[in-house]
Amino acid sequence: MPKSKIAGIGKYVPERVVTNEELKQYMDTSDEWIQERTGIQERRYAHRTNETTTTMAVEASKIAIQNAGLTPTDIDFIVFATLSPDYYFPGCGVLLQREMGMREIGALDIRNQCSGFVYAISVADQFIKSGMYKNILVVGSEKHSFGLDFSTRGRNVSVIFGDGAGAVVLQATDEPNRGILSTHLHSDGASAEILAMYNPGTHANKWGHYANFADATIGEMFMSHDMIDSAQNFPYMDGPAVFKKAVVKFPEVIMEALQANGLKPSDINMLIPHQANLRISQFVQHQLGLSDQQVYNNIQKYGNTTAASVPIALCEAWEQGKIKEGDLVCLAAFGSGFTWASALLHW
Numbered sequence: 001m002p003k004s005k006i007a008g009i010g011k012y013v014p015e016r017v018v019t020n021e022e023l024k025q026y027m028d029t030s031d032e033w034i035q036e037r038t039g040i041q042e043r044r045y046a047h048r049t050n051e052t053t054t055t056m057a058v059e060a061s062k063i064a065i066q067n068a069g070l071t072p073t074d075i076d077f078i079v080f081a082t083l084s085p086d087y088y089f090p091g092c093g094v095l096l097q098r099e100m101g102m103r104e105i106g107a108l109d110i111r112n113q114c115s116g117f118v119y120a121i122s123v124a125d126q127f128i129k130s131g132m133y134k135n136i137l138v139v140g141s142e143k144h145s146f147g148l149d150f151s152t153r154g155r156n157v158s159v160i161f162g163d164g165a166g167a168v169v170l171q172a173t174d175e176p177n178r179g180i181l182s183t184h185l186h187s188d189g190a191s192a193e194i195l196a197m198y199n200p201g202t203h204a205n206k207w208g209h210y211a212n213f214a215d216a217t218i219g220e221m222f223m224s225h226d227m228i229d230s231a232q233n234f235p236y237m238d239g240p241a242v243f244k245k246a247v248v249k250f251p252e253v254i255m256e257a258l259q260a261n262g263l264k265p266s267d268i269n270m271l272i273p274h275q276a277n278l279r280i281s282q283f284v285q286h287q288l289g290l291s292d293q294q295v296y297n298n299i300q301k302y303g304n305t306t307a308a309s310v311p312i313a314l315c316e317a318w319e320q321g322k323i324k325e326g327d328l329v330c331l332a333a334f335g336s337g338f339t340w341a342s343a344l345l346h347w
């Protein structure tokens with residue numbers, strides 16, 4: 001049975017740097033609060049009209065494909081993870097297929113928010129192991145800056161998120177000591193509403209935190225003026241509750257991956273945690289007894305880019321020579337859903 005290796009990797013972050021200081025123009029916040037609670041110093045925002053989730057994915061994908069020594073027409077399948085798609089439907093996978101001039105291959109969008117990229121890797125790995133495909137483009141891309149509440153009301157969410165994209169080419173390999181060892185996926189919908197964007201949606205306030213829409217007229221449920229006027233088109237997060245769960249589930253899913261392969265934390269050469277909050281990453285590092293050299297963080301520069309955070313961090317760690325051939329790399333993520341996941345691989 002073939003295994004899957006990362007044959008090429010690429011990332012793209014928009015040019016525009018947005019500092020914590022700049023955010024003070026829009027809301028009541030401070031550089032001190034943001035850095036102390038999250039570790040974030042700055043993030044990138046895509047160009048409002050010229051850049052989208054898909055165009056950023058195209059840039060990251062071009063690099064990943066070139067890195068793999070391939071051309072877009074060599075790609076057999078696309079798995080695209082995002083929570084900020086260009087359109088409500090169709091998904092970004094087909095837009096990427098079109099923009100890159102690929103063959104009429106399958107394109108699948110994954111909606112697992114922060115753990116989207118690790119889920120996407122797992123899905124692609126199954127297609128490769130089954131022998132169905134040889135080269136799969138796996139992408140995580142987000143344009144958060146287009147859908148955040150930049151008033152003080154939304155400050156606990158809006159200061160955290162940034163834009164960017166990362167991509168890998170997952171390729172079939174028979175090389176020994178190379179490629180994905182295992183992936184581990186989990187969910188618990190009991191707290192689905194504490195980190196969510198309710199609208200547009202078909203819930204008609206069955207589950208949401210907001211006002212009752214029982215009186216809405218036909219056609220109003222999906223997205224009404226009322227919803228927009230009362231800021232119900234923005235993400236909602238109960239930050240402290242998410243934090244408490246994240247610091248339990250991150251170490252758990254990393255240990256699950258290690259134990260499944262008879263390994264221990266000291267065997268990890270590089271842990272790439274989803275960049276949710278520097279404090280979460282530091283807590284996980286401490287729990288697992290990992291050194292600073294074993295964990296890569298870049299939330300300080302990019303904020304939380306959700307599905308793009310793991311591939312951007314993985315790419316940057318590799319570019320800086322911190323990941324070498326044969327290294328044991330662990331990817332781990334936790335977020336909205338809740339969903340959480342890990343992947344263990346030899347680079």
Ligand code: UT7
Pocket residue numbers: 028029030033034037038114155156157159238239240241242243246275276277280304306334335336
């Ligand atoms: O990637 C997906 C998964 N997401 C996560 O893992 C996020 C997990 N949660 C977190 O990272 C943290 O909970 C946050 C960074 C979101 C918030 O930090 P916190 O230490 O949990 O703060 P808090 O929400 O408990 O708020 C503390 C105070 C509040 O004021 P009062 O009620 O104490 O007067 C907030 O209103 O900080 C206030 N606050 C702010 N102040 C300045 C909230 N946001 C801001 C802000 N600037 N941006």
